[in-house]
Structure formats: structure tokens, C-alpha cells
Amino acid sequence: MADEKENRYDPAAIEQKWQERWAADPKLYAAEPATSSKPKYYVLEMLPYPSGQLHMGHVRNYAIGDALARQMWMRGYNVLHPMGWDAFGLPAENAALKNHTPPREWTLRNIADMKRQFERLGMGFDWATEVTTCLPDYYRWNQWFFLRMYERGLAYRKKSKVNWCPECATVLANEQVIDGCCWRHEDTKVEQRDLVQWFFRITAYAQELLDDLDKLDGWPEKVRTMQRNWIGRSEGTEVDFFLEEINQGIGNREQGTERQGSGIRDQGSEKQGTGEQGNKGAEKQGPRDQGTRGTAKTRIRVFTTRVDTIFGATSVQLAPEHPLVTEFCAADSALKHQIDGLIEEQRKAREAGDLGAIEKHGIPTGKFAINPYNGQEVPIWVANYVLMEYGTGAIMSVPAHDERDFEFANKYGIEIRRVIKPVEEFEGCETLPFISEDGVLVNSGEYDGMSCAEAQRRLQKAAETGGFGEAKVIFRLKDWGVSRQRYWGTPIPMINCERDGLVAVPDDQLPVLLPEKIEITQQGGSPLARVPEFVNTTCPKCGGPAKRETDTMDTFVDSSWYFYRYTDAKNAKAPFDPAIVKYWFPIDQYIGGVEHAILHLIYSRFWTKVMYDLGLVKNDEPVQRLFTQGMVIKDGAKMSKSKGNVVSPDDMVARYGADSARMYSLFAAPPDRDLDWQEDGVAGVSRFLGRVWRIVTRHSEMARGGAPRSGALDETGGNTNKGTQLLRKLHQTIAKVSLDFEGRWHFNTDVAAIMELVNEMQAADAQFAAGEIPAPVVRELLRSLVLLLAPFAPFLAAELWEELGGEGAVLRASWPKSDPGLAKEDEIEIPVQINGKLVTVVRVAAGADSKAIEVAALANEKVRERVAGKSVAKVIVVPGRAVNLVVK
RNA sequence: GCGGAAGUGGUGAAAUGGCAAACACACCAGCCUUAGGAGCUGGCGCCCAAAAGGCUUGCGGGUUCAAGUCCCGCCUUCCGCACCA
Structure with a gap:
């Protein structure tokens, strides 16, 4: 019986033995150099945030990737299977507050803990290429890239309305706001604030990011669709409605433009600035300012996808934050009061995350604008359903052919004028609003009788000729705000000199080191601003006294290019050697959660395209194949501390062993589905x-x-x-x-x-x-x-x-x-159906042809019983598959 | 509202248009035993006392010799986007 005991599967003993052996053999999981004659395979799982604890989602993610890597090793590939740490970010500062542990120490300790967990799980990572984003030998290259972007006008500064998470006490990118709340703090409402921020001009690549999605056929369609929607390309027309006070306006023109140069209006240039194809931010001012003939004082520029309906425009609607509204308010305190109410309501709705749910309403300004096509005067309103962030912040309202305008016009008794008729009359086609573009123009002067598509072309042309508009493509995608008022991140390598203004830190002075000695407090604003040794420096240009930028970069910067660093992780002279990257890229298989479908995966694509234009890489996309695994859930719900349904990997490993935990996570469901x-x-x-x-x-x-x-x-x-x-x-x-x-x-x-x-x-x-x-x-x-x-x-x-x-x-x-x-089987069973209904099975030789199968089927006892007295009209035989007798 | 995915036993699930429920969990019965979170054998979709038989992949239609699978309409759940002009 001692035999029995000895022969018992003891995962704890086996796994300890091999963990030790593998730890002593670092070459085991190491990739061969880029000169290897073997075919390469780069398999990558998304790097974790070093919270100190792996969770089941990690186990699943890495079990999938590790299985693939191991199989590729066995198939003789040169496999790169690296791992690293997304090590900057807020939790380290929170931990510092709580336990008075410096963020660096806390983070490095967590990394050590998680590395142990990875080794305990038997993950085959090449630790020689480990990347830790919070260490200067990594983040100095964030700074280096930042400077390259700055040189090309792809990094720029502007004042803007920002999403502010009070919990993080920092700014969030749009992508990081989910249902009006912070992506890290699901219960914390995001506030709006005005701050000067650094941005990456991702919009310069909007068209390319959109077009190249078509090439990514190794990506889930779902992710591609999400990115397409996020980029949100829209073709239409910009049209100027003339202001009544046109003559007054001209005198103030220059002054007006200048005054608004860096304020809200600058926002306008941002979203338009790089909407045009091919303009990759060479101009720091967007082309919109050149494109606008006249200023906000003489014209109102609207964006529409349905310029063919413009003869039906019966009002112009401005966003409450529109500069012209501000101007109107300056002369009309009653109006200002009303508008403030509107903005306040909108702000609240935005914070509550149900902007779409509030009722449409508006305020008449008492002013009028002139439709450039027919000279007709229409009233100017301010409406809460017009967004300053999208298009020009102003629309023409065509109640007859737009649902929202229709609702609004009905509410306020604004004229509804039909200008499109269906090509063919059908029941219900008289009902307004009539949204379809399958129609012809009526009540539209010389354009009457044209199709919508043709009218759009003609009207665009007329606007261009007349100098009051143009065809325009706009994107929903906005520039990527990267400033964070946090300590634990990459310092932005810029200096403000009293004499020379904004000056970039020269390459040879990188990295700008994050100071180690700092007290983390809960005060708002950038912690670095309270460290004089950091802030006070000398200007690289004049040598005079200067102050450093005290914001740090969004941590999505770190994860936008980390996978390039893995290929050449020790390089001290450059982010990587382009020749090595050329060998390994693109990544053959990337594996991670679908929650990164937009944020990380769109930033990474952007970064690669920038690097491509810098001549650093030959690939214009980073990832060949993407796999998004499902979530790990328990009792039908996502594991979370608040629900008390968290299963700890350590616990599973201790009870059943790493092999069982890993294999179960592969066995219980296909990898792309949620796993219970x-x-x-x-x-x-x-x-x-x-x-x-x-x-x-x-x-x-x-x-x-x-x-x-x-x-x-x-x-x-x-x-x-x-x-x-x-x-x-x-x-x-x-x-x-x-x-x-x-x-x-x-x-x-x-x-x-x-x-x-x-x-x-x-x-x-x-x-x-x-x-x-x-x-x-x-x-x-x-x-x-x-x-x-x-x-x-x-x-x-x-x-x-x-x-x-x-x-x-x-x-x-x-x-x-x-x-x-x-x-190969010698003999197989063939199901026999009569009129499509299964009756029995017959055994035939594996290679049996149709005739033999038919004969076998007809010879079968059960079949003969059922066919008796009837005639077999037809016999369908699918060799190796089935036989069906049509019997009458 | 728009876009996407999914809906199959008590549970997780399987099924290039060709025997629905493989594999496993749970459960039931039996065996074994130095009683273990062990091992072995068998049973296990639903209806019917059992057999024979019938029924069964969210609902309703359709295509096909043949539909869980393809098409159309609807319902439900989940995910993403959402006053985007």
C-alpha cells in the first residue's frame, strides 16, 4: 500500500521541483537573437499593472498566451514571449498616502511579489527582457518620444475643458471617462475644469487609423467596429450663415480673432485642426483659421451632413458655449442668466452620464442669420442639444428632415418646411420628419428636382464658389490629453524660461528624473510643483533661471510602445534598435481583455504610425493578430471585492496546483467567451x-x-x-x-x-x-x-x-x-434518414462510395420495414456523412 | 435609438448544413478502501410505471433531401457608442 501512496499525483512537490529547475535555467524561455535562422514568433499578452496580486483574469490571459508560446517552441519557432510591468499610476500614490511607503518601493515590492506568482504558475516568460515602465531607463524614452512629437507639432499645449476625477485629483482623457465616471473609480463622477494641458495630435492620424483598420483582418471585427465608431468619420459640408450685423462686425475682426487666440476658440482649432487628410500637425494652428473667411462676428459656420436640406433650415442653433453666445451675453445680462442655467444643466447631466436623456430646450437670442443660398433670415437660438465639442458648435436646424430639429421646432413653434420628397410616394411618406436621403428636392429654388446626392454636390460647389462654405470631413476622435497632475508618472520634459518661454529639454539632458524624496499629500495640483529642487532649473537656451513642467504623462503613454522595448530592452542609446524591431515586428499574436479595445489599442496604433513616420519602424501597424479573451466571472457576475465573489489564484494553486488552475481556465469555456x-x-x-x-x-x-x-x-x-x-x-x-x-x-x-x-x-x-x-x-x-x-x-x-x-x-x-x-477509421457509421428523419445507422467501410452506402441503407432491417409498400423517390448520399431516403 | 455578441440538459459546455447534448461538473446506484477534497464501474435532456414510441437547441415563419447551424421577423440578456448635426 506504500506503493499506492508513492504513486499519488502530488502537484505541490512536482511544481516546486520544476519551478526551481526552471529558475536555474534562464535560457529556457529566452528568444534567440534576431539573426536566428528559425522562423520568428512574437506572442504577447498585455502587461499587468503591478497591484501586487494576480487575479483570475490574469491567470486566464497568461495561460492562453503561454500555451501558444509553448506549442510554438515545440514546433521549432524562435519565440519571443516577454513580460513587463505597467508600473506608473495612481495606486502607488494612494498606497503611499495610506502606508507611508514611497511609490517606488511599493511598486517594486509588488513587482517582486507578482513575479513570484508568475513563476509559481509556471509561465514561460523571458525575464531577461523584462520592462518596468516606472524605471528611468524606460521612461526616459517616453520623454525622448515626447520631444520628437513636440518637434513635429504632434505634442502641443492648450487650455481646455478637461475631465477631472476628484478621486484621482487629475485629468482624464475622454477615453478614460465611462458613463460620466472615472475608469478607475466607477462611482466617482467626473467634473469639468479648465486647465492648460499637453496633447498628442492623434487626430492628425484619424484618417490613417480608420483606413488601416481594413488591413487588420487578424483582429476581432468587434474591436475594429468599436475603433471605427470611436474615430467617427463624418462627411458633410460647412456653411456660413451671415450675421445681420455684418457691417458692424468687420471693424472688430482682427481684434476679435486675436483675443480669442488661445482661449475657447483654440479648442475649435484643435478639433478641426487636423481633420484634413495628410495634415500631420506640421502646422500647430489648425487650418480652420485659414479656412474660415470672416470671423465669428460676421458669420456663423455650421456643419451639416445634409446640405441638400438647407432650404428647409428655419433656424440656426448654437451650443451654449459657442463664442458668439458669449458675445451676445456680454450685451444682454438677461440672456446670460438663461444661458448660464443651460450650461449648468448640461454640466450636471454630463457628470451624471445621461447627457442624451435631458429634454431638448433652447433660448431665442433675438438675433437673426441669413441663409447664404436664398438670403432668408432665420432666428438664432441657443440649444442644449448642440455640442460645442463636435463640428463647429453650431447647426442649421431643419425640422422637416431631422428628428431632433423636429422635436425642437414643435416644442417652440418654429416653422417646419419640407424640402425633400421621396422618389416614389408610399404610404406614410407624408409623415415628418422625413429622414431618408432617397428623395428629390422641392421648395429649393434652382435645385428643385435634383436627387439628394446630386444636390449635395452642387450646393457644396456653390458654397466654395461663393466663398461661404466647403465640403468637409470631420472626426469624432479628439486629441489625446496626456497631462496628469500626479507624481507617479513620466515627467514631461519641458521647461518654462522667463526669457525664452517654453523650451524643450535637450536629448542629452534626458532623462528628467522623477525626484525620489517627495511627500505625497492629498492637496490638489501637481505634486512635483511642491518640490523646489525639481521645479527650479536653468534654461537650456540662455542658462537663466527657469521652471520645469510639473505635470506627468498619462500612463497609456507607457503602454503605447512597451512591446517594442522588449526586443531590445537593455539599449541605453535608443528606445530600440530598428533592425531588431524589424525582425520581430509586427507582433504575431497579441492577447488581452476587450476592455482595451479603444484606449490602449488605438494609442498603440497611433504611436506606431508616428514611429513609422519618424523612420524608426518599417511596420505601420503593431499587431498582426489580436485576440480578446473573455472575462472570468463567478456566479454570473464579474469578480469583485464588493460582491465578495473573488477567487484567489494563490488559493487555487495551493489547493490544486498551478497545472490544474491553468488547465481549468482553458477547459471551462472557449477563450473568447466569459468563463464561469x-x-x-x-x-x-x-x-x-x-x-x-x-x-x-x-x-x-x-x-x-x-x-x-x-x-x-x-x-x-x-x-x-x-x-x-x-x-x-x-x-x-x-x-x-x-x-x-x-x-x-x-x-x-x-x-x-x-x-x-x-x-x-x-x-x-x-x-x-x-x-x-x-x-x-x-x-x-x-x-x-x-x-x-x-x-x-x-x-x-x-x-x-x-x-x-x-x-x-x-x-x-x-x-x-x-x-x-x-x-483513419476502417469502418464508419452512417446515419440513415427517411424524409429527413433519423431512422437508424449503418456501418460501412470508411471509403465506401455512394452506391455502397445506398445499398447498405436499403438493406437495413429498420429501413426495409419503413419503406415497405412505398416507393423510394430519391436517395441522397453524402459519402462519409449521411444518407437520406425520400419516400412516398 | 445605432452597432456588435449571445440564448442548447440541474451546471460549464460540444456539434466543416448531415446521429443534438462530446468532454467535464453536480447528482444517483454499486464496488473498493490504511476514510481521501482518493480510486474504480455504471446511470443521468424531457414525456411515459417501463418498454415501444414521442418530444427537444429563446419564439414565429422560410430556404433545403436535411437546420442548433443559412435567411426573414420578434423576444430576452450582455457589451460598446449614444442629442455626433
């Missing part, structure tokens, strides 16, 4: 691994001694029948698992297939024990089983590979090849 964590399931996988352990160890001696099977099956001798059956199952399993790794990735069915194989082997245990299975077959079965398991259960596979006398590391063993001859 059921502990009984982990126990089940653990029992399965125990069966594998027993089968292999019980018969390993026989396998170890033997030579490889050579040639034909009848050489195997002994119980050829059983051996043949098992080999067939084996080779079928190899074929299935191998195929799945090619891209389908239904690892859950692969694990199931391996379980079937093991079940069949277990059923033949008596024959194994009796020595009826020839040694070469036993050897092949056991070795191949272990190899098949190696990507999923690396510890057990390593142990059993050694037990079987395998040469070298199992990771270096060749992935088994399926022999189609062995995998």
Missing part, C-alpha cells in the same frame, strides 16, 4: 491530471526501455487490435489539437479530446498491465500524451517527460505529428 469559475471544475481537472499521472507512471518502465515504433503496425505484435485502436485515437487527437492551435483556439475542446484519449487508455489498462500492448506502442502513446499536455500543464508534462526518459526539456521536444494513415 467553478471550483468543482478545478477539482475535476485535477483528478484528470491524477489519472494521467497514474497511467504514465504505471507503464513508464515499458515505455522507457523501448525503441520508437518503426514502420507498419503489424510489426507491433501482441494485441495488435488494441494497440491499433489506441494509436488511431492518439493520432486523431494529435490532429485535432494541432489544428486548433492554428487559429481556432478552442482549447476547451482540445483538453476534452485529450481526456477522451486518456479515458480510452484507461479502459485498456488491463491490456497494458498484461503486456499485451507492444512496447513501442506504449512508448508512443505515453510520450505523445505528455507532449500534447505540455502547453496546458507544463509542470506535469516536464515531470512525466523525465519519467519517460525523454531527451532534454519537454519544451525542446518536437510537437507530435499526426499520421493520417493511423488516424
Whole structure:
């Protein structure tokens, strides 16, 4: 009975043994240099934030990537499978506040803890290329890139309305605001504030980011759609409505423009600035200022996608924050009071996240504007459904052909004038608003009778000729605000000199080091501003006294290019060697959560395109194939502390071992679907691994001694029948698992297939024990089983590979090849249907042709009973699949 | 409102248009035992006492010799976007 005990699967002992061995062999998971003759494969999982604790989502993410990496190693690829730490960010500052631990210390300790967890899980990462974003040898290159962007006008500063998270006490990018709340603090409402901020001109790449989505056919369609919507390209027309006081306006023109140069109006130039194709921010002022003939004082520029309806415009609607409104208010305190109320209401709604839910209402300004096409005067209103952030902040209102305008006009009794009629009259076509573009113009002067599309072209042309408008493409995407009023981030490498103004830190003075000695407090504003040794410096130009920029960069900067650094992580002279990057890029397979579909993945694409234009990389997209795994949930809900349904990986590993935890996370659901964590399931996988352990160890001696099977099956001798059956199952399993790794990735069915194989082997245990299975077959079965398991259960596979006398590391063993001859069945069952209904099955030879199958089916007893007295009108045979008799 | 994904046993799930429920969990019965979170054998969609038989992939239509799978309409859930002019 001591035997029994010895023969017990003991994951704790096995895993400890191999963890130690692997730790002592850092070369095991190291990539070969870019000169390697092997084909390269770059598999990457998104790097974690070092919170100090891995969660089940991580286990799943890295189990998927590690399985792929291991299989590619076994297939002889030069695999790059790196790992790093997204190590800047707010939690470190919060921890500092709470425990008086410096952020750096806290972060590095967490990294050490998580690294241990990774090693305990047996993840095959090459730690030699580890990237830690909070260390100066990494973030100095953030600064370096920032300067390259600044030189090209891609990094710029402006005052703007920003999203402010009171919890983080910092600014958030639009992408980081979710339902009006902070992406890190789901219950914290984001406020609006005015601040001078640094931006990256991602809008300069809007068209390219959109167009190149078409190339990313290895990405989930869902992610591509989300990015397309986020970029939000819209084709239309900008048209100037003339102001009544046109003559008064001209006198103030120059003054007016200048006064607004850096204020709210600058916002306008930002969103328009780079909307045009090909303009990659060479001009720091957007082209809009050139494009606008006249100023806000003489004209109101509106954007519309339906210029064909312009003869139906019965009012002009301005956003409450529109500069012209401010101007109107200056002379009219009653109006100002009303507008302030409107802005306040909107602000509240925005903070509550239900901007779309508030009722439409507006305020008449008492002023009028002139439609440039027909000279008609229309009233100017201020409406709460017009957004300053989109388009020009002003619209023409066409109630007859727009739902929102219709609702608004009805409420306030504004004229509704129909200008589009359907091409063909149909029931209900008289109902307004009529939104369709499938129509012809009426009540539109010389344009009457034209199709909507043609009218749009003609009207655009007329606007261009007349100098009161132009065709225009606008994007919803806005520039990326990167300033954060935080300590624990990359310092922005800029200096303000009293004499020279804004001066970039020269390359040779990088990195701008984050000061170590700092007291983290809860006061608002940039913590760095309270560190005189940091702030006070000398101007690189004149040597005079100057002050450093005290904001730090958004941490999404770090993650926008980290995967390039992995290829050349120790480079002290450059972010990376372009030649090495050229070998490894693009990333063959990137794996992570879908929650990064927009933020991280659009910033990364932008960064790559900038690097491409800088001549640093040859690839214009970073990622060839993207895989988004599902969430790990428990009891139907996302794991969270507040719900008390968190399962700790450490706990699972302690109870069942890393192999079981990993394999369960692959077995319980296909990787792209959400996974419901059921502990009984982990126990089940653990029992399965125990069966594998027993089968292999019980018969390993026989396998170890033997030579490889050579040639034909009848050489195997002994119980050829059983051996043949098992080999067939084996080779079928190899074929299935191998195929799945090619891209389908239904690892859950692969694990199931391996379980079937093991079940069949277990059923033949008596024959194994009796020595009826020839040694070469036993050897092949056991070795191949272990190899098949190696990507999923690396510890057990390593142990059993050694037990079987395998040469070298199992990771270096060749992935088994399926022999189609062995995998083939001799005889198969064919379902027989009568009139599409299953009646029975018949056994036929595997290669049987249609005729043979038909004969077999008609000869079947059950079939004859049912066909008796009727006639068989038709026989459909799908060889190898089914036979269907149409009987009348 | 727009866009996307999904809906199959008690549960997680499987199924190139060709035997629905593989594999596992839970449960039931039995065996074994130095009683373990162990091992082995068998059962397990629903209806019917059982067999025979019938029914079954959210609902309703359709295409097809044949539909969980394709098409049309609807319902539900989840995700993303949302007054985007």
C-alpha cells in the first residue's frame, strides 16, 4: 500500500521541483537573437499593472498566451514571449498616502511579489527582457518620444475643458471617462475644469487609423467596429450663415480673432485642426483659421451632413458655449442668466452620464442669420442639444428632415418646411420628419428636382464658389490629453524660461528624473510643483533661471510602445534598435481583455504610425493578430471585492496546483467567451491530471526501455487490435489539437479530446498491465500524451517527460505529428434518414462510395420495414456523412 | 435609438448544413478502501410505471433531401457608442 501512496499525483512537490529547475535555467524561455535562422514568433499578452496580486483574469490571459508560446517552441519557432510591468499610476500614490511607503518601493515590492506568482504558475516568460515602465531607463524614452512629437507639432499645449476625477485629483482623457465616471473609480463622477494641458495630435492620424483598420483582418471585427465608431468619420459640408450685423462686425475682426487666440476658440482649432487628410500637425494652428473667411462676428459656420436640406433650415442653433453666445451675453445680462442655467444643466447631466436623456430646450437670442443660398433670415437660438465639442458648435436646424430639429421646432413653434420628397410616394411618406436621403428636392429654388446626392454636390460647389462654405470631413476622435497632475508618472520634459518661454529639454539632458524624496499629500495640483529642487532649473537656451513642467504623462503613454522595448530592452542609446524591431515586428499574436479595445489599442496604433513616420519602424501597424479573451466571472457576475465573489489564484494553486488552475481556465469555456469559475471544475481537472499521472507512471518502465515504433503496425505484435485502436485515437487527437492551435483556439475542446484519449487508455489498462500492448506502442502513446499536455500543464508534462526518459526539456521536444494513415477509421457509421428523419445507422467501410452506402441503407432491417409498400423517390448520399431516403 | 455578441440538459459546455447534448461538473446506484477534497464501474435532456414510441437547441415563419447551424421577423440578456448635426 506504500506503493499506492508513492504513486499519488502530488502537484505541490512536482511544481516546486520544476519551478526551481526552471529558475536555474534562464535560457529556457529566452528568444534567440534576431539573426536566428528559425522562423520568428512574437506572442504577447498585455502587461499587468503591478497591484501586487494576480487575479483570475490574469491567470486566464497568461495561460492562453503561454500555451501558444509553448506549442510554438515545440514546433521549432524562435519565440519571443516577454513580460513587463505597467508600473506608473495612481495606486502607488494612494498606497503611499495610506502606508507611508514611497511609490517606488511599493511598486517594486509588488513587482517582486507578482513575479513570484508568475513563476509559481509556471509561465514561460523571458525575464531577461523584462520592462518596468516606472524605471528611468524606460521612461526616459517616453520623454525622448515626447520631444520628437513636440518637434513635429504632434505634442502641443492648450487650455481646455478637461475631465477631472476628484478621486484621482487629475485629468482624464475622454477615453478614460465611462458613463460620466472615472475608469478607475466607477462611482466617482467626473467634473469639468479648465486647465492648460499637453496633447498628442492623434487626430492628425484619424484618417490613417480608420483606413488601416481594413488591413487588420487578424483582429476581432468587434474591436475594429468599436475603433471605427470611436474615430467617427463624418462627411458633410460647412456653411456660413451671415450675421445681420455684418457691417458692424468687420471693424472688430482682427481684434476679435486675436483675443480669442488661445482661449475657447483654440479648442475649435484643435478639433478641426487636423481633420484634413495628410495634415500631420506640421502646422500647430489648425487650418480652420485659414479656412474660415470672416470671423465669428460676421458669420456663423455650421456643419451639416445634409446640405441638400438647407432650404428647409428655419433656424440656426448654437451650443451654449459657442463664442458668439458669449458675445451676445456680454450685451444682454438677461440672456446670460438663461444661458448660464443651460450650461449648468448640461454640466450636471454630463457628470451624471445621461447627457442624451435631458429634454431638448433652447433660448431665442433675438438675433437673426441669413441663409447664404436664398438670403432668408432665420432666428438664432441657443440649444442644449448642440455640442460645442463636435463640428463647429453650431447647426442649421431643419425640422422637416431631422428628428431632433423636429422635436425642437414643435416644442417652440418654429416653422417646419419640407424640402425633400421621396422618389416614389408610399404610404406614410407624408409623415415628418422625413429622414431618408432617397428623395428629390422641392421648395429649393434652382435645385428643385435634383436627387439628394446630386444636390449635395452642387450646393457644396456653390458654397466654395461663393466663398461661404466647403465640403468637409470631420472626426469624432479628439486629441489625446496626456497631462496628469500626479507624481507617479513620466515627467514631461519641458521647461518654462522667463526669457525664452517654453523650451524643450535637450536629448542629452534626458532623462528628467522623477525626484525620489517627495511627500505625497492629498492637496490638489501637481505634486512635483511642491518640490523646489525639481521645479527650479536653468534654461537650456540662455542658462537663466527657469521652471520645469510639473505635470506627468498619462500612463497609456507607457503602454503605447512597451512591446517594442522588449526586443531590445537593455539599449541605453535608443528606445530600440530598428533592425531588431524589424525582425520581430509586427507582433504575431497579441492577447488581452476587450476592455482595451479603444484606449490602449488605438494609442498603440497611433504611436506606431508616428514611429513609422519618424523612420524608426518599417511596420505601420503593431499587431498582426489580436485576440480578446473573455472575462472570468463567478456566479454570473464579474469578480469583485464588493460582491465578495473573488477567487484567489494563490488559493487555487495551493489547493490544486498551478497545472490544474491553468488547465481549468482553458477547459471551462472557449477563450473568447466569459468563463464561469467553478471550483468543482478545478477539482475535476485535477483528478484528470491524477489519472494521467497514474497511467504514465504505471507503464513508464515499458515505455522507457523501448525503441520508437518503426514502420507498419503489424510489426507491433501482441494485441495488435488494441494497440491499433489506441494509436488511431492518439493520432486523431494529435490532429485535432494541432489544428486548433492554428487559429481556432478552442482549447476547451482540445483538453476534452485529450481526456477522451486518456479515458480510452484507461479502459485498456488491463491490456497494458498484461503486456499485451507492444512496447513501442506504449512508448508512443505515453510520450505523445505528455507532449500534447505540455502547453496546458507544463509542470506535469516536464515531470512525466523525465519519467519517460525523454531527451532534454519537454519544451525542446518536437510537437507530435499526426499520421493520417493511423488516424483513419476502417469502418464508419452512417446515419440513415427517411424524409429527413433519423431512422437508424449503418456501418460501412470508411471509403465506401455512394452506391455502397445506398445499398447498405436499403438493406437495413429498420429501413426495409419503413419503406415497405412505398416507393423510394430519391436517395441522397453524402459519402462519409449521411444518407437520406425520400419516400412516398 | 445605432452597432456588435449571445440564448442548447440541474451546471460549464460540444456539434466543416448531415446521429443534438462530446468532454467535464453536480447528482444517483454499486464496488473498493490504511476514510481521501482518493480510486474504480455504471446511470443521468424531457414525456411515459417501463418498454415501444414521442418530444427537444429563446419564439414565429422560410430556404433545403436535411437546420442548433443559412435567411426573414420578434423576444430576452450582455457589451460598446449614444442629442455626433
